[in-house]
Amino acid sequence: MTALGLRLPTGKLLELPAALGRVNRACSTFQTFAEVLRLPTRQMTKLAFPLQELQRQLTPDSRLDLHVKTFDPSLEDISKAESVFTATGRNCIEYLSSAVRLDHAPDLPHPEVCFIGRSNVGKSSLIKALFSLAPEVEVRVSKKPGHTKKMNFFKVGKYFTLVDMPGYGYRAPEDFVDMVETYLKERRNLMRTFLLVDSVVGIQKTDSIAIGMCEEFALPYVMVLTKIDKSSRGHLLKQVLQIQKFVDTETQGCFPQLFPVSSVTYSGIHLLRCFIANITGNLKTNGL
Ligand code: GDP
Secondary structure: OOEEEEEOOOOOEEEEEHHHHOOOHHHOOOOOHHHHHOOOHHHHHHHHOHHHHHHHOOOHHHOOOOOOOOOOOOHHHHHHHHHHHOOOOOOOEEEEEEEOOHHHOOOOOOOEEEEEOEOOOOHHHHHHHHOOOOOOOOOOOOOOOOOOOOEEEEEEOOOEEEEEOOOEOOOOOHHHHHHHHHHHHHOOOEEEEEEEEEOOOOOOHHHHHHHHHHHHOOOOEEEEEEOOOOOOHHHHHHHHHHHHHHHHHHOOOEOOOOEEOOOOOOOOHHHHHHHHHHHOOOOOOOOO
């Protein structure tokens, strides 16, 4: 296949498969990183590294460290990570099964990551965005009140398993907390928990349930800030600074760098894919 060349800011030439080069810009949604790379630098940085963009807006005297360099992969690494999330004949990405109890969960040898957050935080939208290059994958949503809440397991080829944990809220029944707690405490191959917080409203009381669990079980977890397209830049910056301060001062197991994302604009999605590929051992980068 003929390759297209794209000049990176480092001066290096990044080769793109011809098929990616043909994506029609008119219907572009920036689902692929090749589309992002074709944007003017400023716009590209905003989509690829939204936290760096926010950090730039801080005046030097008010500059709280947003740890933007803690995970700082190259554009090539982000491009490479995309193949992990791209469904092909050799990379089968599929919904596997659901479980209400840990002993019903599939027993898989791969590293696992789980996504947890209160109802309406944007969890299904985020998982759909991460899997947008595997359009056959059906992200199941059970939102009907009284409907049994389940853990949904997705197999990402030979690379890793992604678990969509049930959303929690004020009315989360006790057996639900037990299910999540047992999973977090006992799942042996769980590599990282992604805890979603709505960037519009910041950390809520209900979020503290999940934060408390991760801290209590000394789990490594990461805070993902959803819906960043919904707020003005000023409001978003205020929320990010508050959450960063919380992470720096109140948590032990939380990864210091926040991951702001939008499932609508795809801002931050490519970086998050790269981070997941990296921590599941599927991409060696200098980023960590
Ligand atoms: P879940 O209950 O956590 O799975 O949340 P959903 O993914 O169903 O999202 C809840 C609502 O927020 C829906 O109306 C989504 O369309 C909306 N939403 C989710 N993510 C985003 C986002 O990144 N940007 C915007 N503007 N809306 C979002």
